[in-house]
Amino acid sequence: MKTNQMIEENNQLRRRLNHDNRVYYEDLLLYVRFKSFAKNEAQIESFLLDVLQDLVAAQKDGRSAIDYFGKSPKDVADAFLAEVPQNFWEMVKLTGIVIGSYAMSTILPSLTTTGKPIDLGVMLIAGMYALVMILLLFKYLADTIYHVSTWRLHKGLEWAMLWLLAVVALAPMFLIHLWVKTPLRVSLDGIWGIGVILLVWVIGGIIYLRLTDKRLWLPFVVVALLFGMMGIMARIPQFAPLLNIKLGRYLYVGLMIIGMIAFYILTYLATKKLKKSAS
Structure with missing residues (x-):
């Protein structure tokens, strides 16, 4: 089986x-x-x-x-x-999944505009950091399942501490993108950017179709399609001038906001359905 x-x-x-x-x-x-x-x-x-x-x-x-x-x-x-x-290959697979997922989730938003090179080295460093954080999270979660705490915190204080830990864990990823620069920078304007967007769509589509339960990943598909279409429009000569006028920039920002709202709504609905089906 x-x-x-x-x-x-x-x-x-x-x-x-x-x-x-x-x-x-x-x-x-x-x-x-x-x-x-x-x-x-x-x-x-x-x-x-x-x-x-x-x-x-x-x-x-x-x-x-x-x-x-x-x-x-x-x-x-x-x-x-x-x-x-x-198993060495299981570790290789996990590393590839984490770094690949991180790269795919960051490259499409980066490609929504033109004129700024993509730093592949920064993407790799941030992906490796994400892998370390995930492994530490796995260890922490495993250790807490059968651990009986001898002291209790107020629920509000416990949530505050969890949020603080999350911020501390995620902050280095943003700082890596902000401060670190590597020579592995590529410009993806024009046809090359469109080709990368289509490649990400194809790879993501294959992975999505092979999933057993697709519900939780549908929000990511919607956002990937929206950001990808925005990136393609920014590289088409007939649409590119719209980004240089005030109305065009407002519409562009509005699409990004709509995309994020749709992502959170779809994620909430998918999570609710999963909880209902599991009960």
């Missing part, structure tokens, strides 16, 4: 669990996935599916997850993960 088929079967089979068993299993699932970013994905998903099938069978016999697997699922997960070797 292919990995995406195992993930889909897992999503469907989890609906058969009662509330307590589902909470127990989903904690285990998240812990294993967060801790296994550099391990063979097929082995990880096979293990998770086997555990789920056993748990569903035990539930039919009237046994709870705690009765069947014990009160220390973390120990079971750690024992399994210790047997799965690190």
Whole structure:
């Protein structure tokens, strides 16, 4: 069975669990996935599916997850993960996905205007930083799943601290774009810029069509199409002069604002649907 088929079967089979068993299993699932970013994905998903099938069978016999697997699922997960070797190509794949996604998400907004070169070196450095932050986030999330805190913060203060940490983590990415300059700068005005936009559309379209669940990624597709069309219009001689007049600039900014509003609305609706289908 292919990995995406195992993930889909897992999503469907989890609906058969009662509330307590589902909470127990989903904690285990998240812990294993967060801790296994550099391990063979097929082995990880096979293990998770086997555990789920056993748990569903035990539930039919009237046994709870705690009765069947014990009160220390973390120990079971750690024992399994210790047997799965690190996979170099999984790390390469994750690196490519993160840096590629970051590049594709930043290059289209950069191409909405002309006259400014694209710094590929900065894109690579910022993408590597994003990869490090994601790996640290995975580790943090895995460590918090089975960690029982001995002290509690007020919920508002907890949210404030999370926002502060997010700002501290994301600030270097903006500073990299602001302060760092590399020789790997290319000008993508004219036909070359249009070609890159079309290439990004094709690559993004192929990736989107191969996704099992496309709902959460639809907002990104809409924004990518809008920014791409703006970039193409800026490189067409008949439309380019419009950007030099006041009304044209206002329309351009208005399209960008509409695009971001559409992105947040579609993201909210997609997230709401995913939560509803998961319940």
